Structures are given as C-alpha cells and as structure tokens.
Amino acid sequence: MTGRVAVVTGGTGTIGTEICKHLAAAGHRVVALCLPGTPDCVPEDWEAARKREGYEAKVYGCDVANFDETAEVLSRIETEIGPIDILVNAAGITRDATLRKMTPEQWRQVISANLDSVFSTTHVVIGGMMDRGFGRIINISSVNGQKGQFGQANYAASKAGIHGFTMSAAREGARKGVTVNTISPGYIESPMIMAVPEEHRAKILAEIPIGRFGKPSEIARLVAFLAAEESGFITGADISINGGQHIG
Numbered sequence: 001m002t003g004r005v006a007v008v009t010g011g012t013g014t015i016g017t018e019i020c021k022h023l024a025a026a027g028h029r030v031v032a033l034c035l036p037g038t039p040d041c042v043p044e045d046w047e048a049a050r051k052r053e054g055y056e057a058k059v060y061g062c063d064v065a066n067f068d069e070t071a072e073v074l075s076r077i078e079t080e081i082g083p084i085d086i087l088v089n090a091a092g093i094t095r096d097a098t099l100r101k102m103t104p105e106q107w108r109q110v111i112s113a114n115l116d117s118v119f120s121t122t123h124v125v126i127g128g129m130m131d132r133g134f135g136r137i138i139n140i141s142s143v144n145g146q147k148g149q150f151g152q153a154n155y156a157a158s159k160a161g162i163h164g165f166t167m168s169a170a171r172e173g174a175r176k177g178v179t180v181n182t183i184s185p186g187y188i189e190s191p192m193i194m195a196v197p198e199e200h201r202a203k204i205l206a207e208i209p210i211g212r213f214g215k216p217s218e219i220a221r222l223v224a225f226l227a228a229e230e231s232g233f234i235t236g237a238d239i240s241i242n243g244g245q246h247i248g
C-alpha cells in the first residue's frame with residue numbers, strides 16, 4: 001500500500017474504471033470523478049461494484065469543464081481523503097462533425113471538457129505536489145491528436161493541446177519531483193468507439209496493423225506504470241498505444 005491518493009477524471013467510464021482498478025492494485029487510494037447526471041455517474045452503484053471486485057474506490061461528482069467547481073471538489077478531496085499525489089486526466093467527450101457542419105457549441109463543449117479540464121485539475125494540485133516533492137500527472141490524449149481525424153477538428157485540437165500542456169507542465173515540475181506525461185491511445189474497445197457508425201469503424205479497424213481495437217486494461221497498465229515511484233525519470237513524454245495505427 002503506497003497510501004498515495006490518486007484522482008482519475010472520467011474515472012467511472014469504461015477506460016477510467018479500468019485505470020482505477022490498476023491504480024488500486026498498485027496500492028494507491030483511488031478517487032474517481034464523474035459528471036453528475038450522466039449514465040456513468042451513479043456513485044453508490046459504482047462504489048458497490050468495485051467492492052464486489054475486491055477493492056475500494058470513492059466517487060465524487062464534478063463537472064471538470066467548470067473551473068470553480070473543479071477547484072472546490074478537488075480541495076474537498078484533499079481535506080476529506082488526503083493530498084493528491086497522482087492525477088489522471090481521462091475525462092473526454094466527442095462531438096464529431098465535419099467543419100462545415102460543426103457548431104460553435106460543439107467546438108466549445110469539446111475544448112472545455114477535454115482541454116480546459118486538464119488546466120483546472122492541474123492548477124489545483126500541482127502546487128502541493130511541488131511543495132511535497134512528489135507528483136504524477138498523466139494526461140490521456142489520443143492518436144487523433146497526433147494525426148488528425150476527419151470530422152474531429154474539435155477533438156483533435158483538444159487532444160493535441162493536451163500534449164502542449166504536458167510538455168510545459170513537465171518543465172515546471174521537473175525539479176520538484178513532479179512528472180507530467182501524455183498517453184495517446186488509439187481506438188480502444190469503449191462506448192466512444194461503438195458510437196462511430198459501423199462503416200467508419202470498419203475502415204478504421206482496417207488501418208490498425210495489429211488487427212484489433214485496444215483493450216481498456218492495456219491503457220490502464222501504462223497509467224499505473226507511469227504513476228509508480230520508479231517512473232520518476234519519464235517526463236514530458238507522449239506515449240503512443242495504438243496497435244501501430246500511427247507510427248512516428
């Protein structure tokens with residue numbers, strides 16, 4: 001048991017839940033954040049399901065696209081559970097549309113949920129991490145932030161922006177024991193992928209040399225690896241995990 005407090009945004013989703021499981025298995029005290037009012041965000045049910053799987057994790061409702069709400073909820077977690085040493089920014093949404101059809105609302109929603117959230121959460125925790133001389137911040141980006149994707153100008157911009165943020169934060173944290181890294185998953189078996197129309201999904205699958213979509217656990221074990229004490233020399237990296245879909 002490291003006893004370190006790990007907060008995972010988007011923590012009750014398919015990939016987020018798997019991340020929580022791996023962090024708990026590594027001995028951390030895990031807190032998942034989820035967006036109140038969404039189907040994935042039923043705290044009692046989620047916590048009970050984790051107990052049945054043999055580990056404890058807590059849930060706090062929080063709209064991470066809202067700066068003030070995020071500051072309030074993360075401060076409450078630090079008071080009620082303990083200082084946050086590990087932050088995983090896994091919350092993300094899509095509002096896919098070609099540029100000629102994309103509304104300003106679709107643009108803003110995606111930038112707020114995917115990118116503003118990374119600033120809001122990091123802003124709360126990075127000072128304490130630096131003062132204590134230890135921190136791990138892991139930002140979940142996407143292969144589509146690295147290569148672009150038809151119909152995803154908003155999503156790709158938010159995900160590419162995440163890595164710019166990571167590189168800058170990594171420079172600020174480096175002397176104080178705080179590492180900041182990006183993970184760029186490819187297409188992972190999750191509801192987000194299943195929402196892509198079948199004809200597009202089939203074309204995407206054909207572009208993946210390994211010949212399948214990734215598994216949530218394959219992302220989660222990389223998160224746990226980066227969160228470990230022993231990973232302190234890895235910072236500012238963007239680690240691809242995409243079945244060979246984008247190499248380089």
Ligand code: CAA
Binds near residue numbers: 094096155185186
């Ligand atoms: N490449 C090239 N052309 C494409 C295309 C593609 N991938 N997809 C559609 N088109 C073409 C169509 O053939 C059509 O051409 P014509 O006008 O010549 O007939 C035209 O674009 C249709 O344009 P529309 O604006 O009408 O597009 P649409 O509204 O029918 O659909 C879309 C647009 C919703 C973006 C749809 O293409 C789509 O769902 N694409 C998949 C997007 C995707 O991969 N999202 C990933 C979600 S998962 C995720 O994001 C997780 C992660 O991190 C990896």
